[in-house]
Amino acid sequence: MLIKSSEITSEMVFNKRRRLIAAGLAVLALPAVDKGYALLLQKQEQAKQPFPPLASMPELIPEVLEPTPLNIITNYNNYYEFGYGKDDPSKATKSLITSPWTVDIGGVGADKPGLYDIADIKGEYAIENHVYRFRCVEAWSMVIPWNGIKLADIIRAAQPNSKAKFVRFTTLNDAQQMPNAGWSGGAYVEGLTIAEAMNPLTLMATGIYDKTLEQQNGAPIRLVVPWKYGFKSIKSIVKIELVEHMPQNTWWKQNDREYGFYANVNPRFDHPRWTQATERVIGQLGRKPTLLFNGYGDQVAHLYPDPGNRLYFY
């Protein structure tokens, strides 16, 4: 093959190119180096790190809540069992069988365990309406008008004993009903302390905007813990256990560097990869400041006696 002499890469260019290619390979390795370095640091800092006391944080006055439109709430979801994309859960076939549906309530901490039909649960207690801010750990937020029952009522009915220190929740895990059921290697699990579970803000939601919960929003019954990042608000619950030891929740298990048990919303404690100081309000442009405990500090700050402990905030 004939090559014009002007097209032949000169040795100097060739050597420079080799250096740049090597640099490119090094750049590709940066995420791994970053992760390794962070793991090294984590060993040293672990549980306690100087952290601004909560009292010193500026008071932000929560604004009047304006609910996000229903079509946004039902089309923008994280529900990995139905796919990783935000619109996968709403586009997925409506394959979840929500009736009949039973919730198994038990564990060592329950003196009166039982298997409850969803219809009975809904019939037993008054359905309350609560408009809550919903803040995802991915730094986006919505305002959702929930309909539901206080979790405290359901727990009281199971007659908790002195062994009931934590509550462990489990999502349905059925590959026939959920196309991506195996993403985390088992059922999605979440947990709360018994005090968090008994807090009057904590809700078992069965509807939004007075409409029955849709599959992508966690039908037929889901948890809502408005002062914690959204992944704590576990969907499509089939089991509630009152247990003695802190359960390991799915995201903690998946990535313990970025997610833990408490996951309380805190604008001063950033996610390793992005800021938590502000949030994108879905459906609006720009960002707004994130509130400590998502604006519910008055009701829940007392649950966390050592506010300097960073464990509470991821």
Place this chain on the structure above:
Amino acid sequence: MTITVLPLSSRKHLLNIALCLALMWGIYDALMGPDLVSDLRSFTGRYGAYLLLVSLLFTPLSQRWLWVKRHLALRRNIGVWGFIYASVHVIVWIALEFAFDWQLMVDEIGGNLFILLGILAFVLLVPLAATSNRWGLKKLGYRSWQSLHSLTYIAIAAVMAHFFMAQKSDVLEPLLLGCVLVAVLLWRYRHAH
């Protein structure tokens, strides 16, 4: 057998129209969806990365397949379109995500490798896109043009590392693209004309 349906220049125009329509479709789809900002951000980010990687694949593949070699002239268009997608990606971040709040942006960037890699990639791509035309080639001369454009290796590596870090748990896609890139880089390291 050579089938020439359209002359190369027409194919170039067709490619330009197709990639422009694809971008417009992405914008339209994001406008219709619930979250304009993140939809548009991930559409332009993802496909910008694909386009840049494809532009890099031209040289090694043209050594193997003649039909790729015949289309070598399309490489520049694909690279420039990769830059256009990346520009929309950056504009979405500045104008829609942060609504020109520079202080917030500085806070977000501070020591965040994920965003720093994205910025590095874009900054490197600017001079490359600016000289990806006849004027640039003439102005620089072939040797220094070639030398300057070797920066693509770092730029695209930064793009892929950024893409990888953007994922919460499903890293398969950027991992595969990253493997392709490593293969291209290793091939490039060993071969010259």
